[in-house]
Amino acid sequence: MARGDFRENLAMAFDTLLANKTRSFLTILGVVIGTMTVIVIAAFVSGISERVSTEIEAFGANAIYIFKFDPGFNFNPTFEERTRKPLSYADAMAIKSECPSVEEVTALMSPVDFLQGPMADRVKIRYQDIEMVNATVSGIFPSYFRMGTIEVSEGRAFTEGENMTRADVCVIGRDVANTLFPMINALGQKLTFNGRTYEIVGVLKQRDFFLQPSDDPGNENKAVYVPYETIRKIYPNVKEHFIIAQGRPGQTEKAVEEIRGALRKSRKVAFSDPDSFGIQTSKGLVEQFGQITGGIFLLMVAISSVGLLIGGIGVMNIMLVSVTERTREIGVRKAIGAKRSDIIQQFLIEAATLTGFGGLLGILLGWGLALIIRMFMPTYVPLWAPIAGFVVSVSLGVGFGLWPAMKAARLDPIEALRYE
Structure with missing residues (x-):
């Protein structure tokens, strides 16, 4: 035409x-x-x-998450997943000692029943007459701060020595600091929960999460992190763990395979049986979403x-x-x-x-x-x-x-x- x-x-x-x-x-x-x-x-x-x-990538490009349940956005675990043996401190140590491609590892223990739902309301955090009931207390290794997953903006992270001596110290999220200490600097102050007093040595950087509403107790801004050994002292009966590892640069996939082998050995999984745990990387979470x-x-x-x-x-x-x-x-x-x-x-x-x-x-x-x-x-x-x-x-x-x-x-x- x-x-x-x-x-x-x-x-x-x-x-x-x-x-x-x-x-x-x-x-x-x-x-x-x-x-x-x-x-x-x-x-x-x-x-x-x-x-x-x-x-997701802000939590670390080389981050590797180890769950009791299979990874993904499935909020209905199967009966087999629910009855699996919990991840343990020994599992985290197995990863640390047997996986050369893993740079850092931490176990995370929290007073949360992963089968029945949050129990954070049982942990009332108090400073003088001010009380906060929607915070989450978790025990972590000091290595967690080195992964880049969380960032301390004021003060410092607690040390390996404080972890081993079960020191009563903590690092708190920004919302916790704003709620309990609206008019004063939180550093050096002491908050109380479960009948014990803990000195605040650090405050986390404020972070906004689309996936986690501001009123979600699991929001990092509402976190109270204490040394892992300290939380074990407070909650000796808590068995559920969540493990986070960090692969060395360019070795994430290799680290995943090493972790799988170490955990199957640690958890005594038979050769013919499927994994009794779930592993996911930041890249995998992004792809799934x-x-x-x-x-x-x-x-x-x-x-x-x-x-x-x-x-x-x-x-x-x-x-x-x-x-x-x-x-x-x-x-x-x-x-x-x-x-x-x-x-x-x-x-x-x-x-x-x-x-x-x-x-x-x-x-x-x-x-x-x-x-x-x-x-x-x-x-x-x-x-x-x-x-x-x-x-x-x-x-x-x-x-x-x-x-x-x-x-x-x-x-x-x-x-x-x-x-x-």
């Missing part, structure tokens, strides 16, 4: 749209809604994925495609009406030499222009809505989303406009000129 013919057909398409503004808008409404929905979903999923990936968000995105796109389908059917119907209304015009064009292909091109360009305009409007509305949502949660519109939205909307017009275009092209010019 010559460039002049294309421009002429495009101009005719715009003239037709402007001549029937209300009808055109109602016709493309489904396309507008469908495209807008895709843009918003893409912005939401992309924003959440990027934020979660950033948060990406699979989940990808599935959600595809599901939501499938739902929003219903709007696009309805819009496409609407375009086809209105183009069929347009063919009927312009029968004499088609007859005149054919009589003065227009070929079938010219008529098909004219109506396809008109249909594509109609849906393309709907796609552009949907993209603008979706982008605006994503900016509004961004004030409350992380969203951003990836470059491919508006491009895909426009291409799909134009393709929709071509696909659903093909039958009306062919119907127009098949009209007999003599019969068309007689049409009243």
Whole structure:
């Protein structure tokens, strides 16, 4: 098709749209809604994925997490997982002594029953007359501070010596400091829980977590970390542990295999039996979350495609009406030499222009809505989303406009000129 013919057909398409503004808008409404929905979903999923990936990687690119349960975002452990032997201090020591690719390791012990839910409300933290009930007390090795998972912004971390002597010291989260010591510096102050007094030697850097609401007791800002040996003294009956290791640079995968071998040996897992523990890396957690968000995105796109389908059917119907209304015009064009292909091109360009305009409007509305949502949660519109939205909307017009275009092209010019 010559460039002049294309421009002429495009101009005719715009003239037709402007001549029937209300009808055109109602016709493309489904396309507008469908495209807008895709843009918003893409912005939401992309924003959440990027934020979660950033948060997970902030805990250390070489971090390796060892659980009693299989890793992932499954919040319904099986009976076999629930009845597994808890991870222990001995397991952490086995990793430390038998895994050369592991740079650091810590066991984390907390007064939490992982089978029945949090028991943090049983640990009331107090300073004078001020009490906090939604903090979480955990015992960790001093090596935890060297992993980069948590960062002390004021004071210091406790030492290996303080851990071995079961010193009554602690490092607290920023929310704990703000709650118990709103008017004074928390460093050097003493807080009380479980009938014992602990000196605050450090305060953690404030960190905001999308995955953990500010009122979640597991939030790091509400943490109270004490030496591991000290927490064992306070809670001698707690058996549940969580282990975090850090692989040496470039050796994370090798470290995972070494940890698996060390734990199978430590926990006396038979050669033919599956692991009685779960191992996951930061990279693995990001990939798992990406699979989940990808599935959600595809599901939501499938739902929003219903709007696009309805819009496409609407375009086809209105183009069929347009063919009927312009029968004499088609007859005149054919009589003065227009070929079938010219008529098909004219109506396809008109249909594509109609849906393309709907796609552009949907993209603008979706982008605006994503900016509004961004004030409350992380969203951003990836470059491919508006491009895909426009291409799909134009393709929709071509696909659903093909039958009306062919119907127009098949009209007999003599019969068309007689049409009243």
